[in-house]
Amino acid sequence: MTERPAAQVLSGPPAAAALLDEASRRAARLPRPPHLALVRVGEDPASVSYVRGKAKKAAEVGLSSHVHALPEATPQAELLALVAALSADPAVDGILVQLPLPAHLDPEPVLRAVDPAKDVDGLHPANTGALWNGHEGLRPCTPAGIMALLAHHGVSVRGQRAVVVGRSALVGRPVAGLLLNADATVTLAHRATPDLGAVTREADVLIVAAGQAHLITPDMVRPGATVVDVGINRVPTGDGRERLTGDVHPDVAQVAGALTPVPGGVGPMTVAQLLMNTVIAAERQHALMPEGPGEHVR
Numbered sequence: 203m204t205e206r207p208a209a210q211v212l213s214g215p216p217a218a219a220a221l222l223d224e225a226s227r228r229a230a231r232l233p234r235p236p237h238l239a240l241v242r243v244g245e246d247p248a249s250v251s252y253v254r255g256k257a258k259k260a261a262e263v264g265l266s267s268h269v270h271a272l273p274e275a276t277p278q279a280e281l282l283a284l285v286a287a288l289s290a291d292p293a294v295d296g297i298l299v300q301l302p303l304p305a306h307l308d309p310e311p312v313l314r315a316v317d318p319a320k321d322v323d324g325l326h327p328a329n330t331g332a333l334w335n336g337h338e339g340l341r342p343c344t345p346a347g348i349m350a351l352l353a354h355h356g357v358s359v360r361g362q363r364a365v366v367v368g369r370s371a372l373v374g375r376p377v378a379g380l381l382l383n384a385d386a387t388v389t390l391a392h393r394a395t396p397d398l399g400a401v402t403r404e405a406d407v408l409i410v411a412a413g414q415a416h417l418i419t420p421d422m423v424r425p426g427a428t429v430v431d432v433g434i435n436r437v438p439t440g441d442g443r444e445r446l447t448g449d450v451h452p453d454v455a456q457v458a459g460a461l462t463p464v465p466g467g468v469g470p471m472t473v474a475q476l477l478m479n480t481v482i483a484a485e486r487q488h489a490l491m492p493e494g495p496g497e498h499v500r
């Protein structure tokens with residue numbers, strides 16, 4: 203192990219608080235509080251708790267929200283009808299369908315039924331296309347939250363070599379698009395990438411979203427690199443309990459220049475960005491321009 207000082211901690215809570223402050227301030231300028239419709243189906247405990255957390259945070263920053271809780275056995279047509287009604291309702295600014303849906307429901311048509319202008323999860327193909335073409339649109343929450351976290355801590359990705367590990371629709375692909383739009387030179391690595399370490403060692407900025415505990419070890423990181431750990435893995439502690447750990451081995455702190463902790467790094471950014479997206483959707487719905495040119499999330 204080298205004698206470098208331990209990495210700067212890219213802490214999530216202060217960055218999330220700053221984002222929530224901005225959402226709150228911008229929400230207050232609108233003719234009415236932005237309204238977020240939260241749709242969940244069934245009683246999956248994690249989904250119930252996530253949706254409750256989102257509604258609570260929404261209220262804290264002055265947004266209005268409503269939880270549409272549908273029974274487990276809801277038919278696809280009924281869910282589609284609710285999403286279509288919310289899309290058509292001018293009192294609704296943002297729509298979030300909590301995933302995963304019960305196995306009998308196909309999420310793709312549901313995500314397509316969300317008005318792209320209200321798609322605060324940024325998962326509608328129109329928004330995915332806008333992201334990849336560098337056009338204005340709503341951006342997925344975790345990736346946009348990562349960009350806000352980096353910006354908050356003064357990390358610029360412009361002209362940097364960025365490597366993303368993981369190509370999921372939720373994180374890897376969209377964060378690669380955001381990094382590209384922010385003028386990074388981007389490599390997208392995944393399960394089939396041979397010699398992953400050779401690729402990750404090229405990174406000035408390394409984003410890891412592979413869902414594999416401690417996939418990234420110190421030898422895979424360039425000294426001084428900025429490392430963002432999106433992994434949330436539950437590992438047994440040996441005494442019958444579990445703890446959360448990331449996709450990045452803790453010893454990477456001895457090599458990296460800056461590193462996000464797990465928990466307390468990227469995690470808090472996702473909900474904050476969801477509420478910011480709701481404010482952005484409401485601003486556009488009210489045809490208010492964001493405060494200045496270039497302020498919208500590219």
Ligand code: ADP
Nearest residue numbers: 368369370372373374391392393411412413414
């Ligand atoms: P998330 O939605 O949080 O990004 P997923 O589990 O859906 O997480 O993403 C898994 C992604 O990580 C896939 O794109 C996969 O190719 C990548 N991945 C998983 N394991 C490895 C690995 N050992 N090396 C490189 N990439 C990996």
